[in-house]
Amino acid sequence: MIQPISGIHHITAIASDPQRNVDFYTRVLGLRLVKKTINFDAPDVYHFYFGDERGSPGTILTFFPFSGASKGKRGMGELTFTALSIPKESIPFWRKRLKGFGIPVSDTLQRFGEEVIRFTDPDGMGIELLAVTQDARTGWAGASVPEEHAIRGIAGATLNLRDPEPTAALLTQVLNYRFEQALPGKRFRYGIEGKPGEAIDLVVQDPPDRSIQSAGSVHHIAFRTATMEQQVEIQRHLQNQGVPVTEVKDRSYFKSIYFREPGGLLFEVATDSPGFAIDEPLESLGTRLMLPDWVAPQREQIESKLKPIRVNYQEPWTN
Structure with missing residues (x-):
């Protein structure tokens, strides 16, 4: 019996300008930069x-900022929207805040009884803010977003596919998801226990063209599991199902395995531990470039190739 996946661990995307990426997610969305490291x-x-x-x-939202990268094209075979959880009463606050920064925002959408607003980050990555009635998580209070309106974490993700059935089978047979509800003929929601941070929506060909991955594109989505033992069990099950899956990779802050789902998206299963405080104190997370042991002797060379990044959570954002 496979041990449960408990939801989404993180979502990783591609960006272009590193400083602009940091400024947007810290100054505009009010998230904390918890780790500054390198693409292994x-x-x-x-x-x-x-x-x-x-x-x-x-x-966790993570980014590989390739300086000068052109914009990707959203389409089929891609994670098109990452939904972030906000308190139910916070839609007006966020609409006003985003418009104040000159960021176009959609009308308030209704989906599965929930209110949603949509916008894109500076590279074109699709983001949704989902008004959630019950989310026990607390947002970070260290940025310019008041704590009562702070983003609580990931709510879910939308996958755009030609045929959702093979992906649905993988979710339900391997990752312990279950079908929850559908919008007629177009959007199918899968979850685990119906909690924030789990939802995977499979959408059929919207938009219909094939995606082109570059800046603004999601690189992969990672599902969370508590232990390496559970991760290896999932790995073995994938192998028994004939799904090509990688060896366990050490990502310093979690262990990972990777595989492609039938629609072509890259999936990851990541462990909850050891977490980001393994090499920095909690109070100073994200303030220093952290390197894995195998490249630490090359710090001077690596730093010489990276543009210095400035982080100021309170300073107003300009695009």
Whole structure:
């Protein structure tokens, strides 16, 4: 019996300008930069992690900012919208705040009985703010967003697919998801226990063209599991199902396995531990470039290739 996946661990996207990326997610959305490190596969590229005070699993958005990258094209075979949880009464606050920064915001949408507003980040990544009635998570109070309106974490994600059935089978048979509800012929929601941070919506061909991955595109979505033992059990089950899956990879702050779901999106299963305080004190998370042991001797060379990043949570944002 496979142990349960408990929801979404993090979502990773591609950005272009590193400073603009940091400014938007800290100054506009009020998230904390909990880790500043490098792309392990491209050490001359940053890897930023944003989340709540601790970078708790289920609150984390991460980015690979490739300077000068062109914008990607949203489409089929892609995670098109990342939904973030806000308190139910906070839609007016966020609409006013985003418009104050000159960010176009959608009308308030109604979906599965929930209010949603949509916008994009500076690279075109699709973001939704979802007004959630019950979310026990607390937002970070260290930025310019008042604590009562702060983002609580990830609410869910929308996957755009040609055929949702094979992906639905993977979710239900391997990742312990279950079908919850549908909007006629178009959107199918899957969850675990109906809590914030779980929802996966499968949408059929909207938009219908194939996506092109670059800045503003989601690179992968990671699901969370409590232990390495559970992760290995899921890995074995995938192998038994004939799904190509990687070996366990050490990402310093969690262990990961990767595989492609039938629609082509990259999925990850990541462990909850050890977390982001393993190499920095909680009070100073994200303030220093942290390097894995295997490249630490090359710090001077790596830092010389990375544009210095300034973080100021209170200063007004300008695009």
